[in-house]
Amino acid sequence: MAQRNALHVQRADALNKSGALQSAIFNSANFSSIATDAQGVIQIFNVGAERMLGYTAAEVVNKITPAEISDPQEVVARAKSLSVELETEITPGFEALVFKASRGIEDIYELTYIRKDGSRFPAVVSVTALRDDSNTIIGYLLIGTDNTARMRIEAERARLDQVLQAKNIELEAARKTADKANLAKSDFLSSMSHELRSPLNAILGFAQLMESGTPLPTPTQQANIDQILRAGWYLLELINEILDLALIESGKLSMSMEPISLPDVLRDCQTMIEPQAQKRGIQMRFPQFDAPRFVEADRTRVKQVVVNLLTNAIKYNRPNGSVEVTCDTDTDAHHVRISVRDTGEGLSPPKIAQLFQPFNRLGQEASVEEGTGIGLVVSKRLVELMGGAIGAHSTLGVGSVFWVELNLAEPPQLVFDAHAPTELPLSRVPDGAQVRTLLYVEDNQANMELVAQLIARRPDIRLLSARDGTRGVALARTHLPDVILMDINLPGISGTQALKILQEDFSTQHIPVLALSANAMPRDIEKGLEVGFFRYLTKPIKIAEFMNALDLALELAAQHNPTLHD
Known part of the structure; x- marks a missing residue:
């Protein structure tokens, strides 16, 4: 008896909970719940439906179908679309709203509801067929949510997309104009650089002839010739750097990427730079390699970059200072860092931040040292074109370290073609044949x-x-x-x-x-x-x-x- 009473209590609790859930659903103001009979006449019109549509339940229950509060043109269009999709004639009206659900097909669609005051709002409607124990349809449940906010967001997104697209077109046009102007500038600089070489070669050539002519120039004449040669060589350096920069910016600079021997390159750089260092009393130290080391780069451009860093390290060093070159491989053995350390005055953090800016000599414009402010810019772009990186760090009163990182490479190899012998036979020279x-x-x-x-x-x-x-x-x-x-x-x-x-x-x-x-x-x-x-x-x-x-x-x-x- 006690067990039976307990079961009754459990069932009563379950019914109470179920009733509470149903009551909560049908009284929810956040979505509309409209239940109809099998013919589509509204039987339940919850609080949410009343709030969204402006009708009271009494005004619609047992009086109209949901089709009568829906946009009639959309209902007609839906009937036509479903008729084509399902290959059966569907009548415009309530049938078009529930046809899929009546066939057991999940159906969620967008529909415009018309309020009592004639205003309209978009809704997302989910339709379910209600069946009795014998699986006979006894009605339909249409649950709708207001889609206004989502559609407003989508409309705003579409507007922003249009604005963004228009802005992108505008920016692309501006970029093309800038590229065209930059290319014209680069072509002009390249052309002018070449045009300037001819008269400059004549100036330098004749000045050198005057310097070595007979009779030898007087001291005053020699001083004048020295000024001409110094200015001429400096101008030639400036032209070469501008030409390199113009070629890089116009995308016309050709890079010959291949495995190059780093020890060979540094030896060449040492040979080129040591006379300049000795003239200024600067001690040079270069690394000793105990094994071959190759990097993937353009040999000529690597030498250009390293010589530029070495020249700056000598030029801006203190009297009787030193320059040390080191090479270190990273832990993953993928890159090698070439560092050039000097004992100059060093650079402050603000000046370090201004490095690699065109024509910026970091306050050295008034110094006795000649310079263009282009060399480091060209070096940076050359290194980046070779897939590397360049940077610097410095301590005031101690000196600076400029470094270049390049990708390590395997030594150059002979490639044996498929099916070709790996050992080449030794050729014989026929008697009497010329070599x-x-x-x-x-x-x-x-x-x-x-x-x-x-x-x-x-x-x-x-x-x-x-x-x-x-x-x-x-x-x-x-x-x-x-x-x-x-x-x-x-x-x-x-x-x-x-x-x-x-x-x-x-x-x-x-x-x-x-x-x-x-x-x-x-x-x-x-x-x-x-x-x-x-x-x-x-x-x-x-x-x-x-x-x-x-x-x-x-x-x-x-x-x-x-x-x-x-």
């Missing part, structure tokens, strides 16, 4: 050694080498090699400029010139062939391709000089 000459113009010692290894397997070929384009042209004129192998990015004149000089010289214009470059984009190759290279080979060196191109060039050389035929 042909190959001139290789290359400033990367590692690449020079690789080619030397290849040519060592060809006793029928003698290898000459030059480290820059000017020297290469001179050797070509002197030795008249059968074939020339030319790097594109060289110190001084480029490989393309050297080719032009050779083509204009009657004694060398017949020599086939092969390009060998790290500039491996299709346009680079196309341009190389257009200017007259016999073949354009890319680094890393592919043995089969290299040997085939070399043999073809030798055949062409033999046609020009029949005595070279075996």
Whole structure:
């Protein structure tokens, strides 16, 4: 008996809770609950429906269907759309609002309700078919939420999107205008730089002739000549830096990225900079490498950056100071940092923040030291184009450290083509055959050694080498090699400029010139062939391709000089 009473109490509690939940739902003011009978006539119209639509329950219950408080055009449109979708004729009216639910299909849609006062508001409506125990539909429940806020937000978002799109178009137009102006400026600077070189070369040339002429200039004349030469060389440096900056900004600067030997580059920089340091009494210390170390960079541009940092370290040092160069590899062995430490006056934090700004000499404009304020800007952009980073830190009264980080690289390797033998057979020179000459113009010692290894397997070929384009042209004129192998990015004149000089010289214009470059984009190759290279080979060196191109060039050389035929 007690157990039965307990069950009654539990059931009563459950019914009370269920009734409370139903009451809370139907009295909620946050959403409308409209229940209809099977024919669609409204039977329940909750507080939320009254608040949203302005009708009292008494005004609609047993009198109208939800279709009569909905936008009639939307109801008609929904009936047409569902008729097409479900391939059955659906009558405009209440049937269009509940047809999917009557077929057991989940249905949530947007609909415009019309209030008692005629005003309208968007709603999101969820429809459920109500069924009895035998699964017969006895009515429908339509639960709606006011969609005004969401639609207002979406409209505002759409408006902001339009504003943003218009602003983006405006900014893109401004960017294109700025780019066009910047390109015009860069083209102008580049053109002017080249135009200024001709008269400047004459000024420097004739001043040097006057300095070394007979009779020798008087002390007064010598002092005047010194002023002309000093100003001329300074102006040439300024022109070169402006030209580099213009090329970088216009995107026309070509970078020859390849593995380069860092010890070789630093040795070259040391040779170039030590006379300047000795003249000022500055002690130089460079790192000693116990193993080869390569970075992925443009050899000429790395030297340009390091020499610029070394020049500044000497120029702004104290008398009898020192400059120390160090190289450190990071813990992940991905980067190497080249640091140039001086014992100068140091820079304050505000001046450090102004580094790498064009034409900003950080208050040194009135000093006796000449400078352009461009060198560090060019250095920064060159380093970034090579995928590296540059920075500085300083302590007043102690000195400064300028550093450059570059990506480490594997040493240059010969690439054996697929199915090609990894060991090259040693060639034999037929009796009485002439040994042909190959001139290789290359400033990367590692690449020079690789080619030397290849040519060592060809006793029928003698290898000459030059480290820059000017020297290469001179050797070509002197030795008249059968074939020339030319790097594109060289110190001084480029490989393309050297080719032009050779083509204009009657004694060398017949020599086939092969390009060998790290500039491996299709346009680079196309341009190389257009200017007259016999073949354009890319680094890393592919043995089969290299040997085939070399043999073809030798055949062409033999046609020009029949005595070279075996």
